Amino acid sequence: MSDWLPPWLRHYRRQWLAGDIGAGVLVTLLLVPQGLAYALVAGLPPQVGLYASLLPLALYALLGRSHAQSVGPMAVTSLLVAATLAKLGLATPADHLLAAVWLALLSGAMLLLFGLLRLGFLADVLSEPVLAGFTAASALLIVLSQLAPLAGYHGAGASLPAILASLWQQADRFSPQALLIGVPALLLLCWGRGALGRQLHRLGLRGMALALPARGMPMLVVLGSMLAVGVLGWQGQLPQVGRIPAGLPALAWPALPAGGLSPLVLPAFFIALINYVQSLSVAQLLAIPRRETVEPDRELLALGACNLGAALCGGLPVTGGLTRSVVNAEAGANSQLASLITAVLIAALLAWGSGALAALPLTALAATIIAAVAPQVRLAPLWQAWRAERSDAAAFAVTFLLVLWLGVDSGIVAGVVISLAAWLMKSSRPHLAELGLLPGGSHFRNVQRHRCQTLPGVLILRIDESLYFGNARHVRDALLARLAAAGPVHTLLLVLSAVNRVDITGLAMLQRLDDTLAERGVSLQLAEVKGPVWDVFGRAGLAARFAGRVHLSTYAAWQRLAPAPDFHI
Template structure:
C-alpha cells in the first residue's frame, strides 16, 4: 500500500478526506471551472488552433494529474507560455508545409508525455535545478512580450501585418482598425482591470472572506465573455461590423484514438517537443512549490514528471493541446480554498458538461475579448524590473536573464533558452575558474581569522595565511597558483605558507598534481607549504596519496591557531 500510495498520491489524501474538505474543494472547483472555459479557448487560439483543442486539454489531463500528481493545488491545462511555443513549432516551414496543425499538435502532446515519462524513468526529476531562475524569468518575460505583440492586433481587429521593415506602411496598417472590435476589447479590459485590485480592495474593506473575494474577482473573464458574446449576437456585430468571433465549436467529447501514432511528423516535431517538455516541467514544478510551501506540503519532482507525462498523453489521446501547470489558474484554485485535487476533478466535470451542452453558445465569443483575457493573464509574468534587480546583485545572472529575453525576441524561443543556459554555464565556469581567495589574519584575542582587507587583524611577517573559498579543480588551479605567486612576491620574508581549506570540498587529480609542484617550488626556495582546517572527505582523498608525506617539513593542522602556535615562533 505504501508503494501504491507513492505512485498514486490520490490514495494518500483520500484516506483523510472529510466533508469539510469536499465543500471547500467544490467551491474552488466551480471558480476554477469558470476560468477554464475562456482560458482554454483563448490559449488554443493563441497557439493558432481550433478552440476545442484547449477545451479537450482541460478535461482528461487534469484528471490524470489528480491521480499521479503530488501537488494538491496545481491546476493543469493549457498555458500561455506553452501555447506560444506550440505556435512557434507549428509555424516552422517544414511543419507548416505538411498542413494539418491539429494532428501536429496532438503529436506534440504525445511526444511531450513520452519525454517526461522517459525523464522520470531515468530519475531526472532534479533537472529542474539546471535552468536557473534568471534564465527562466528572462524566457518568461520574452515569451510574454511575444504573446502581447501577437494579441495587440486582435484587440483592434487588425490582420497580421505584412509591412516588414517599411515603417511608413505601419501608419496605414494601424488606421485599418475595426472600431467595434476595439470598443469591445477596451470594454473587456476595463472590466478585467476593475475586477482586479480595485474591486478586491473594496470587497476586503467590506469585510468579506478571502475565498468570497477571490470568487467574485475571478468571475471577470467569464463575465466579459458572456457580455461580449451577447453584444455580438444582439447587434449582429459579426455580419455588420466584421467583428472576429471564435466560430463553431463541436459539441461533445472527442473520440479517443491513437491515429496520431501512424503519422510521419514525429521526427520533425521532436526537438520542439523536448523544449516544451522541459519548460512545462520546470514551470509546473516551480508553481507547485509555491503553493506547497505556503501550506507546508512537499512536492516530489520525479513523481511530477510521471503526472505531467500522463496528463500530456491523455491530451494526445483525447485530441487536446499540450498541458502544464498554469500560474493564474493555480493561484485562483489555491486562493479559492482548494484542499486537494478533488477541486480540479470537479472543475473538469463541470467543463465536461459545458462541452456537451453549451458549445453552441461559444460560436459568437469575440476574439478581442479572448485577447484581452490573455493580456491580463500574461502581464504578471512580464518582469522587466527583475532584470535590473538581478544585475545589481549578480552581473553574470543579470546578463543571462537579459540575453535570454533578447534571444527569445530576436532569434526565437528555443534559441533564446539555449543562449540563456549557455551564458549561465559560462558565468558559473567563470566564477569557479576565478574563486574568491583572501589573505587572512587573526582577530586579536580570538580564534577567528578574517580577510586582512576587511578587518583589523593580527599578522606575522614570516607567516602567510591564504583562504581558498572554492573547491580546487583543474579549472582554477592556475588562478590559485598565480595568486600565491603574487602574494609571495609582495611578502618576500615569508617562510611558511598556510592554505586554509575550510571552504574546499574537493581537490581533483589535476589540482593535486599542481599542489605538488607548488610544494616542491616552495621547498626549493626554503619555504614550507602547510594545510589547515581541511574537511574530512578532502583529507580522506589526500591520505590515499603521498602528498602529506611530500609536505614535510610542512604539516597539516587541525586549526589555524595550531599553525600559529607551531610556526609563529
C-alpha cells in the same frame, strides 16, 4: 488497496468539501477562456486548449503532491509551441495539430524519463535572472502578438521585429466592431484583477463572495461579448471562435507527423524544461504557507504523465499555471478534489455546451490573454539584480533582448547557455581571502575586513570555491601572485573549508603547485579538508604526498606553525 490512493484521498476530511467545490467551480470559470485563448496563441483550434485541460487535471490529482496545483495550458508554453510550428513549414492545420500533439507526447516522455532517473536538479539549469528575463520577454511578445486579434485581424510573427512588421503592414485591416468589444473587455478584466477586489474587500466581502466576482471576470467577459455580438448583429463582421466539435475527445495514439520526429526533439526538450521549472516553482510557492515540502522528482513524474495525457486527448503541452493555481488556493482548495471537479465541469461543457462557444469573438479572447499575461512583464528583477550583482543583471538583460529579437524558441536556448556561462564565469574566478587570527580567540577572518594577527613567514589563504577544470589554472596563478606580493614566505597554508569537491584537474594543479613551491623553498600545507574531498585525494594517490601537512582546523595549523616562545632567564 488504499496504499495506491493519493495521500489527499486517503486522509480526506469532510470539512474540506465546501472549499474544494467552490475552488473547482471558480477555476473552471478561469480555465475555460484561458484554455481557448492559449490554444489560439499556439496557432491551434480553440478546443485543443480544453482537451489539454481534461486528463492532465485528473492525472495530476492522482500522481502530484501539491494540494492546489492546477495543470493545463500556459501562455509561454503556447508561444513556444507556436514558434516551433512556424519553423517546421507544415502544409495544413491538421499537420500543425499533429506536431503540437507530438510536442506534448515527447516532452511528457522526457519528463517521465527525467523523473525515473531522479534528475530533479534540471530545474537549476536556468538561473533566476535568466528565467525572469525569459518570462518577461515572452510575456511581452504574447501581449504584442494579441494586439492584432484584439483589433479584429490575424497577426503574424514570433519575434519583436516580425510582430511589429506585421502590425504595421496590416494596421488598416482593423475592425471597429472588434475594438468596441475588445477594448472595453480588456479594461474590465484589468479592473477585475485589481481595483474590483480591493473595493469588494472594503465592502466587507470575504471568501467566495470576494473571489467569485474578481476571479470569474474572464468568464463574464466571454459571456458578455457573445451577448453583445448577438444583440448588435455583428456575427459576420468580426472573427469568432467558430464551431467546436461536440463531445469529449477520443483517446488515441497520434500518427507520426509529416516531417518526422527529429525536428521536434530539441523543442520538446526545452518545452519540458520550461514546463518543469514553472510547475515546480508554483508547487513550491503553494507549499510555503502550509509548511510542506516538494519532491522535484515526483513533480517530474506527475508532469510527465500529465503531458502524455494531454497528447492522448489531442491537446498541447501543459504545466502548472501560476494564476490558476493561486486562484485555486485562494478560493479554498484543500486537496486535488478541486482539480477533479474542474475536469468534470470542462468535460460537461465539451459534451453539452460547446456549441454556445461558436459565437465567442476572438477579440474577447485576445483581451483575456493580454490581461492575464501583461502582469508578467516585470522589469523589477532587473533593477534588483543590478543593485545586488551586476552579472545577474547582465544575464537578465541579455536573455530579455535575445528572446525579443530572436524569438522565444531561440531565446530559451540562449537562456540555458547564458545560465551555464554565468556559472562558469563566476566559479572560474573564485574569491581568495587572506586570513588572520582574531585577537583573543580561535576564529579566522579576512584580514582586509577585520583587524587580525598574522604569522611572520606564513601566508594563509582560503579558496572560496570548489577546484575543477574550469578554475584550476586561474587559482594557481592567483595563488602564486599572492605569494609573490606577500614578501618573504616559508609556508603557504591553503584553507579548503569552502572546497566541496575537487576533480582530477584540480588535484593535478595542487600537485604542480606543490612542486613549484618546493623548488622555491616554500612548504604547501592544507587545512580543513572535507571528508569527501580527502577521499578523492586518497583515491588519486595524493594522501601520502601531503601526509603530515594536513591540519584538522586552521587554528590547529596556526598553533603548529607559530614559532615557539623565546624564554630568557
